Amino acid sequence: MSENNDLPEGAEGPEASDSHIETKHxxxxxLVLVPVRPARTRRAEAEKSGVDRSPTARVEEAIGLxxxxxxxxxxxxxxxxxxxxxxxxxxTGKVAEIAERVEADHIGLVIVDHAxxxxxxxxxxxxxxAKVIDRTALILEIFGxxxxxxxxxxxxxxxxxxxxxxxxxxxxxxxxxxxxxFGFLGGPGETQIEADRRALQERIxxxxxxxxxxxxxRRLQRESRRKVPQPIVALVGYTNAGKSTLFNTLTKSDIFxxxxxxxxxxxxxxxxxxxxxxxxxxxxxxxxxxxLPTHLVAxxxxxxxxxxxxxxxxxxxxxxxxxxxxxxRDVMNVLEQLGVEVGKxxxxxxxxxxxxxxxxxxxxxxxxxxxxxxxxxxxxxALTGEGVAGLLDMVEQRLNEGRPVYTxxxxxxxxxxxxxxxxxxxxxTRLDEEDGRTIATIRVPEKxxxxxxxxxxxxxxxxxxxxAAAKAAPQVWDPIDKS
Numbered sequence: 001m002s003e004n005n006d007l008p009e010g011a012e013g014p015e016a017s018d019s020h021i022e023t024k025h026x027x028x029x030x031l032v033l034v035p036v037r038p039a040r041t042r043r044a045e046a047e048k049s050g051v052d053r054s055p056t057a058r059v060e061e062a063i064g065l066x067x068x069x070x071x072x073x074x075x076x077x078x079x080x081x082x083x084x085x086x087x088x089x090x091x092t093g094k095v096a097e098i099a100e101r102v103e104a105d106h107i108g109l110v111i112v113d114h115a116x117x118x119x120x121x122x123x124x125x126x127x128x129x130a131k132v133i134d135r136t137a138l139i140l141e142i143f144g145x146x147x148x149x150x151x152x153x154x155x156x157x158x159x160x161x162x163x164x165x166x167x168x169x170x171x172x173x174x175x176x177x178x179x180x181x182f183g184f185l186g187g188p189g190e191t192q193i194e195a196d197r198r199a200l201q202e203r204i205x206x207x208x209x210x211x212x213x214x215x216x217x218r219r220l221q222r223e224s225r226r227k228v229p230q231p232i233v234a235l236v237g238y239t240n241a242g243k244s245t246l247f248n249t250l251t252k253s254d255i256f257x258x259x260x261x262x263x264x265x266x267x268x269x270x271x272x273x274x275x276x277x278x279x280x281x282x283x284x285x286x287x288x289x290x291x292l293p294t295h296l297v298a299x300x301x302x303x304x305x306x307x308x309x310x311x312x313x314x315x316x317x318x319x320x321x322x323x324x325x326x327x328x329r330d331v332m333n334v335l336e337q338l339g340v341e342v343g344k345x346x347x348x349x350x351x352x353x354x355x356x357x358x359x360x361x362x363x364x365x366x367x368x369x370x371x372x373x374x375x376x377x378x379x380x381x382a383l384t385g386e387g388v389a390g391l392l393d394m395v396e397q398r399l400n401e402g403r404p405v406y407t408x409x410x411x412x413x414x415x416x417x418x419x420x421x422x423x424x425x426x427x428x429t430r431l432d433e434e435d436g437r438t439i440a441t442i443r444v445p446e447k448x449x450x451x452x453x454x455x456x457x458x459x460x461x462x463x464x465x466x467x468a469a470a471k472a473a474p475q476v477w478d479p480i481d482k483s
Contacts (some may be wrong), residue, residue, distance in 0.1 A: 029072050029074050029105065029106060029107050029108055029109070030066050030071040030072060030073050030074065030107065030108070030109040030110070030111055031073075031074050031075055031077070031098075031101065031102060031105070031107045031109070031110050031111070032059070032062045032063050032066055032073055032075070032076040032077070032111045032113065033077055033079050033098065033110060033111065033112050033113065034055065034058050034059045034062050034076065034077065034078050034079065034113040034114075035079050035081040035089065035090070035112070035113065035114045036055045036058070036078045036079065036080055036081060037081055038080070038082060053290070053323050053326045054322060054323060055078040056078075056322075057321070057322050057323040058078070058113065059076045059077070059078050059113075060076070061289075061290075062076060062111065062113040062135075063076040064240070065111075065135075065138055065139065065142065066111055066138065068142050069141055069142055069145055071109065074105050074107055075105075079094060079098075080094075086117075086119075086120075087119065087120065087123050088120055088123050088124055088127070089112065089114065089116060089120050089124070090124075095124070095127050095128075096127075098110070098128060099127055099128050099129075102128045102129070102130050103129070107130055108130055108131060109130060109131045109132075109133070110124070110128055110130050110131070110132045110133075111132075111133055111134075111135075111138055112124070112132060112133070112134050112135070113134075113135050114134060114135060115134055115135065115136060115291075116132070116133075116134035121133075121134065135291060136163060136293045136296075137163070139289070139292070139293065139296065140156065140159060140160050140163060140293075140296070143156040143159070143296070144156050144157075144160065151211075151214050154207050154210055154211055154214070155211065157207060158204060158207045158208065158211065159293065159296040161200055161203055161204050161207070162204065163293070164200060165197060165200055165201075215305070218305060218306075230279055230280055230281050230447075231280045231281070231311035231312065231399050232280065232281045232282075232283055232306065232309060232310045232311050232312075233272060233280050233281070233282050233283070233310065233311065233312045233313075233314060233395060233399075234282075234283045234285060234306055234307045234310035234312070234313050234314065235247060235282065235283065235284050235285060235314050235316055236285055236288070236307055236313055236314070236315055236316070236331060236335065237287060237288070237315055237316035237317060237318075237331060237351075238287060238288055238289065238317070238318065238327035238328075238330060238331055239286075239287030239288065239289050240287065240318065241287065241316045241317055241318040241327070241353060241354075242316055242318060242353040242354060242382045242383070243284055243285070243287065243316045244284055245382040245383060246314075246316055246351065246353065246380070246382035246388075247268065247270070247282060247284040249382050249385060249388055250272055250282060250388070250392070251270040251271070251272055251282055253268075253270055268283070268284045269281055269282070269283050269284075269306075270282050274392055274395060274396040274399070275389070275392055275393060275396060276396055276426040276427075277422070277423070277425065277426055278396045278399055278400060278426065278445060279445075280311075280312075280395070280399060283306045283307070283310065285304060285306065285307060286304075288330060288331045288334045289330065290326070290327070290330045292330075292334060294337075297334060297337055297338070304338055307335070307338060307340065308338055308339060308340060310347075311347075311399060312347060312348075312349065312395060312398055312399060313335075313340070313347055313348050313349070314349050314351050314391075314395070315328070315331060315348060315349070315350050315351065315375070316351045316353050316382075317350060317351065317352050317353060318353060318354050319352035319353060319354060319355060319358070319364060319379070320354040320355070320357035320358050321354075328350075343373060346398070346401075348375040349375055349376050349377075349378060349391075349394060349395070349398070350375050350376065350377045350378070351378050351380055351391060352364055352377055352378065352379045352380065353380055353381065353382050354381060354382075354383070355379045355380065355381050355386065355387065356381040356383060356384050356386065363379060364377065364379050365377075365379070366378055366379055366387075366390065368394070376394065378390055378391045378394055396426070400426060400443050400445075403443050403444065403445060403446070404443070404444055404449075404461055405428065405441055405442065405443045405444075405461070405462045406441065406442055406444060406452075406456075406459040406460060406461055406462065407439065407440070407441050407442075407459065407460050407462055408421060408439070408440050408441075408442060408456050408458070408459045408460075409437055409438070409439050409458070410437065410438045410439075410440070411435075411436055411437040411438070412436075415436075415438060417455060417456075418438060418440075420455055420456075421440055421442050421456075424442070424444060424448045424451055424452045424455070425442045425443050425444040425445060425448060425452065426442065426443045427440055427441070427442050428440075428441045428442065428443055429441045441462065442459075
C-alpha cells in the first residue's frame with residue numbers, strides 16, 4: 001500500500017506507539033455465519049433473479065473465503081433467518097446463542113456472509129465481544145493481501161475507501177502495513193474511529209486520477225497492438241473455476257494457480273499460439289463471485305476493460321461444482337455490468353472445466369456451435385489437458401471467421417514455395433493432382449496479407465459460399481515440420 005500521508009483526523013501515525021497493533025492481535029479463530037432465508041422465500045427469490053444457491057455450497061464458499069487469508073475457521077454455520085432485524089440482522093435468541101458459542105470457543109472474529117449496516121456491525125460486536133465483519137469487508141481484505149502491482153493496489157484501495165466512507169471502522173492501521181490488508185481484522189480491543197469524510201474523499205479523488213492514467217496507458221497499449229493486429233482472448237469465470245490453471249496450460253506459463261479463492265487478482269497477458277499458426281493474446285482476469293460489491297466492480301473496471309475489448313471471451317466454469325449454474329449467472333451479471341453483450345454468443349465460448357472430477361457417464365457433451373442463444377460448449381480438464389486441443393481448435397476457428405480465403409494453384413518450380421503457404425496462413429484444404437499440380441485453399445491473417453499477395457500474385461479470393469465449403473472440408477497437413 002502507499003504511504004499513509006493522508007491520515008483522517010484522530011488516526012494514529014506510524015510513530016504512535018501507545019496503541020501499536022501487533023500481528024498477534026489478529027484473530028486466529030474465526031466463526032463463519034451464513035444467513036439462510038426460508039425455503040419458500042429462497043424459491044421466490046430464485047424465480048425472480050434466476051439464481052438459487054444451496055445453503056451447503058454457500059457455507060463452503062464462505063469458509064473458503066475466510067481460509068483464503070489463513071484464518072483458523074472453527075466452524076461454518078447456516079443460520080436460519082426468517083426475517084431481518086434492523087438492529088442486529090439476527091433475532092435476539094440467535095444472537096444470544098451465538099454469543100455463548102463465541103465465548104466458549106474463544107473466537108476472536110465472526111464473519112457474517114451477508115451485508116451488515118454499520119449499526120448492525122456495532123451492535124453485534126457489543127453482544128458477541130468479538131470483531132465482526134461482513135462479506136464485503138472479507139472480500140476487500142482478501143484483495144488487499146493479494147494485490148501485487150501498483151494498479152491492483154490502487155484499485156483495491158479505492159474500493160476499500162468507498163466502503164469505508166459509511167463505516168466506523170478505522171482505516172490506515174499498522175496492521176494494514178504488516179499484513180498487506182486493510183485492517184478489518186484488528187482485535188476486538190482496537191479503538192474504532194469515524195474517518196474524516198473530506199480526507200477520505202480527497203484520497204479517493206487522487207486514486208481515481210491515478211487510475212485514469214492507467215486507463216489511458218492501457219488504451220495506448222491496445223492501440224499499439226491494433227497496429228500489429230492480434231486478437232485478444234479473455235478468460236473470465238467464477239473464482240476458483242480454474243482460469244489460471246487453464247492459462248498456464250495454454251501458454252505454458254507458471255503464473256500462480258492454486259485451489260484458493262481469488263488466487264489471481266492482477267491481470268496477466270501472454271501470447272497464445274494456436275494449432276494452425278494463428279496468434280492471439282490471452283488475458284487472465286480476477287475471478288468473479290456472487291454479491292461482488294458494485295464499487296469493487298467499478299474499481300476494477302480499468303483492468304476488466306481487457307474483457308470488454310476482447311475479440312473472444314472464454315467463460316471458464318467449474319462444472320463439477322454443485323452451484324455451477326448459479327455461479328455462471330453471477331458471471332453473466334458482472335459481464336453485463338461491464339457492458340458486455342452476453343447475448344452475442346458468437347463472442348462467447350463456455351469452457352466446462354474440471355471434468356476429471358466427474359465420472360465418465362456424467363461428463364457433459366460438447367456443443368460446437370451456438371444454439372438458440374446459448375454459446376458453444378467445450379468440456380475440458382485444465383489439470384489433465386483433456387479436451388484442451390479441441391478448445392484451441394474452436395478458438396482458432398472463431399478468430400478466423402470472416403478472414404479472407406484464397407485458392408492457390410502451384411506447379412513446376414512454384415511447388416518449392418508450398419511450405420510458405422503454411423507459414424503465411426491456415427491451409428484449409430490441399431489437393432495433389434495426378435498432373436503434379438497442388439491446389440490449396442488458405443485463410444490468411446491480416447498481418448500476412450501483404451507478404452502473401454507478393455509471393456502468390458495469382459491467388460484467387462473465394463466467394464463466401466466456397467469459403468463455407470472449404471471451412472467444412474477436412475484438412476490435409478503438410479509433412480514439413482514448422483516448429
